[in-house]
Structure formats: C-alpha cells, structure tokens
Amino acid sequence: xxxxxxxxxVTQIPKVKQVKIASSFNEFREFIQHNTPCxxxxxxxxxFQDILGESWLREHxxxxxxxxxxxxxxxFIDPSDSxxxxxxxxSGKKITLNEFLNLKQSRTMLSGTDTYIFxxxxxxxxxxxxxxxxxEVLHEHGGEKSLIxxxxxxxxxxxxxRGGIQSITHYDNSLDNNLNFQIKGKKEFLMFPxxxxxxxxxxxxxxxxxxxxxxxxxxxxxxxxxxxxxxPQMVELNEGDILFIPSGWFHFVEHVDDLNINMTYWFKxxxxxxxxxxxxxxxxxxxxxxKLSIAFLLGYFVS
Ligand SMILES: O=C(O)CCC(=O)C(=O)O
Ligand SMILES: [Fe+2]
Numbered sequence: 001x002x003x004x005x006x007x008x009x010v011t012q013i014p015k016v017k018q019v020k021i022a023s024s025f026n027e028f029r030e031f032i033q034h035n036t037p038c039x040x041x042x043x044x045x046x047x048f049q050d051i052l053g054e055s056w057l058r059e060h061x062x063x064x065x066x067x068x069x070x071x072x073x074x075x076f077i078d079p080s081d082s083x084x085x086x087x088x089x090x091s092g093k094k095i096t097l098n099e100f101l102n103l104k105q106s107r108t109m110l111s112g113t114d115t116y117i118f119x120x121x122x123x124x125x126x127x128x129x130x131x132x133x134x135x136e137v138l139h140e141h142g143g144e145k146s147l148i149x150x151x152x153x154x155x156x157x158x159x160x161x162r163g164g165i166q167s168i169t170h171y172d173n174s175l176d177n178n179l180n181f182q183i184k185g186k187k188e189f190l191m192f193p194x195x196x197x198x199x200x201x202x203x204x205x206x207x208x209x210x211x212x213x214x215x216x217x218x219x220x221x222x223x224x225x226x227x228x229x230x231x232p233q234m235v236e237l238n239e240g241d242i243l244f245i246p247s248g249w250f251h252f253v254e255h256v257d258d259l260n261i262n263m264t265y266w267f268k269x270x271x272x273x274x275x276x277x278x279x280x281x282x283x284x285x286x287x288x289x290x291k292l293s294i295a296f297l298l299g300y301f302v303s
Contacts, residue, residue, distance in 0.1 A: 015220030019191065019235035019243070025145065032147070032177070032244050035269075037191055039235055040242045045145045048133035049240055052183045052261060054101055057160075060129040062098040067114040074107040074164040077295075079288050080210030086295035087302050097160075106164045109255070112157025112264045119155045127158070137179070137265060147179065152267045159262040161185075165255035169200065169207035169214060171248050175276055176266035178245040182237040185257030190214055191233045194248030197279035199226040201288075204281075207250060208288045214252040248277050 020038040022028035025045070031038035044050050071089035073081055081089070092114065100110060117127040117134060124131075134156060135141050139149045154176050171194065172178055180189075192200065200207040207213075213227065222228045236256075237243055245251055247269045269276060283289070 015222075016190070016217060016232050016234045019189070019233045028242070028244070029147070032179075035246045036244075037233060037246055037249060038244050039237065040244075041238070042240070044240050046133065046136045046181075048130070048136070048263070049181065049183055051133065052130070054259070058098055058101060061127060062096065062101075064097045064126040065094055066097050066100055066110045067092040068095050068100055068103075068108060069111055069114075070105070070108045071165070072107070074166060075211055076109070076111075076165065076167045077292070078166075078168070078211045079208045079292065080212070083291060083295045083298060084302065086292065087298035090296055090299035091302060100160065104162065106162045106258070109161035109165055110159060112159040112262065115158045115160075117156040117158050117263070118153065130158070131156075134263060148265060148267045152270065154266045154268060155264075157264045157266070159260070159264065161255045161260045163255060163258045163260075166211055167253045167255075168211075169209070169250050169252040170205045171250045171279055172245075172266060173205040174266060175247045175269070175278060177247050177269050178243075179265040179267070180237070180243040180245060181263045181265075182239060182241045182243070183261040183263065184239060185255070185260030186239070187237045187256060187260055187262070188218075188254040189235050189237060189243060189245075190218055190252040191235070191245065192230055192250040194250075194277040194279045196230040196232075196250065198282050199230040200250060200279075201226075201283045201285075202279055202281050203283040203289050205279075207252075208283050208285075211252075247271075248279055250279070 020031060020036060022031055022038050022040045028038060028040040069092050072085050075081060077086050077089045116124055117131055136143050137147050139146045154174060201209050216223060217227055217232050
C-alpha cells in the first residue's frame with residue numbers, strides 16, 4: 001500500500017504478473033499436470049532441503065570435482081558485455097568442491113548445467129551421498145510426497161553460487177520440464193512463455209537482448225514494443241521454495257544471497273515432439289552470435 005496525501009490510499013499493483021503460488025502440495029501437483037508455472041512455498045518436505053548446506057557438503061562431497069565459473073561482471077553471459085568479459089565468463093576451471101567453498105568469492109558459481117548428480121539414467125558416483133536424499137522426489141522411492149517417476153527423469157543438476165550473479169535468458173534446450181529447488185539463499189526468476197520467442201531476439205535457446213532489457217521489465221519499464229508485447233511472470237524464490245518451469249519457458253535468473261544452493265530436476269513432459277511448443281529463432285543480427293563465437297574461442301586462453 002502506498003499512501004498519497006492525507007486521506008487517499010492507493011493500492012500499488014505490481015506491473016509484472018507474479019508466478020502462481022500453490023496453496024497446497026496437491027494444488028502444486030495439479031498446476032504441474034496442467035503445465036502452469038507455479039511455486040510451492042511450504043515447510044521442507046524432503047530431507048535434502050534440511051541438511052544440504054556448506055558443512056554437509058564438505059563432509060559428504062568435499063573432494064568431488066566441479067567446474068568453477070567466474071565472471072568479472074557477474075553476468076553469465078550478457079551479449080552486450082565486452083568480448084573479453086564474455087570470454088572470461090565462459091571459461092571454466094576444474095577444482096574440488098572444498099576448494100570452491102573455501103574461495104568465498106562473489107560472482108563465482110558451479111552451474112547445474114556442468115554439475116550433474118544424475119544423468120543418462122544413472123547416479124554420478126561422486127554425488128551418491130547427495131543422491132540418497134535427492135531421490136526422495138521420485139515415485140520409485142515410495143514417499144507419498146514424491147513428484148516424478150524415475151523413468152521420466154532426465155537430469156538432476158546441482159547449483160552453488162555466491163552473490164551478484166545473473167544468468168542469460170534461455171529456455172532449457174532439452175525441452176524438459178524443470179523443478180527448481182531453492183535449498184539455500186534466494187534467487188529471482190523472470191519467466192516468459194514459449195510463444196514470446198518473437199520478442200526475445202532468440203538465437204538457439206537463448207535471448208540475445210542485453211540484460212538491461214530484462215531489468216527494465218522487472219522495474220515495470222516497458223519502453224520498447226518488444227517489452228510491451230511479451231507476457232512476463234516474476235517470482236522471488238526463497239529458502240525451501242520449489243519452482244515449476246514448464247517446458248519451453250524462458251527464464252532470466254538473478255542470484256541474490258551470498259550463498260545460494262539449488263537443485264534442478266529436468267524431466268520429460270510425456271508429450272510428443274509435435275505436441276510440444278518449441279520456441280523459434282527471431283534474431284536478425286548475425287553480429288551478435290559472431291561476437292559470442294569469438295568470445296567462446298577466446299575463453300580457452302583467458303581465465
Ligand atoms: O540459476 C540459474 O542461474 C539458472 C537456472 C536454470 O537455468 C535452470 O534451472 O534451468
Ligand atoms: Fe535453465
């Protein structure tokens with residue numbers, strides 16, 4: 001509520017629609033079945049939501065090999081950044097999880113697209129202790145609060161980041177559904193339906209707009225025709241929250257806290273390729289992908 005003058009009280013309506021909040025676990029299940037983006041914000045349901053923190057990780061997976069990503073700007077990767085900054089953000093360095101935890105440096109992260117706990121129908125050995133908790137989400141584990149069957153599970157990714165990070169707007173290339181567990185810290189998601197590809201300057205599965213395009217939307221500044229035409233939804237994910245991102249939905253993500261831990265479960269929709277909505281390419285400027293390709297090659301020489 002915002003008060004104006006002495007007796008006039010005006011309710012402030014957020015300009016960007018908020019992602020639906022499920023009022024119960026059953027409603028969350030129904031939203032998932034109907035392909036509706038939604039959040040479940042409840043007390044923890046699975047054991048990993050309680051135990052997974054720095055000290056547990058040190059004890060149970062401290063020697064695991066991970067890929068450290070570091071960005072001078074914190075933006076992974078903003079097409080409007082300099083080639084050198086993009087190159088630095090793209091390059092990765094193999095270290096152990098304990099080394100990463102000891103760094104305590106902002107703008108560093110382990111990406112769930114590098115760090116797989118489960119992939120190609122099997123558990124990644126170095127994460128087996130974490131898997132013994134993570135599998136509670138699966139029907140085969142037998143819990144009544146399970147959400148997905150193992151046969152539909154494609155990949156589980158583990159994310160760990162320090163503050164000051166933003167990730168490029170993209171849809172998950174596999175066209176899988178996505179269940180994103182916020183285990184520690186806080187992230188903000190700005191999401192767009194697959195049909196919005198027309199306004200997002202898409203190249204492959206990514207949007208080539210500068211990150212400022214998305215910051216403006218979050219502030220409610222719809223300056224361009226493209227910003228006015230798209231149908232964004234926003235959500236702040238807090239510790240314990242679970243976000244459902246349906247197949248093909250774009251997401252722009254900001255990592256807010258000093259330590260953020262997430263797990264992403266990517267799972268098959270059960271639809272055929274024909275039934276799925278696959279965003280198309282809308283970028284008209286070939287110089288942007290050229291710039292990213294040069295930065296990608298340069299990434300092998302800088303760190
Ligand atoms: O947390 C992020 O930076 C990105 C998350 C994401 O892209 C995903 O879960 O698919
Ligand atoms: Fe993603």
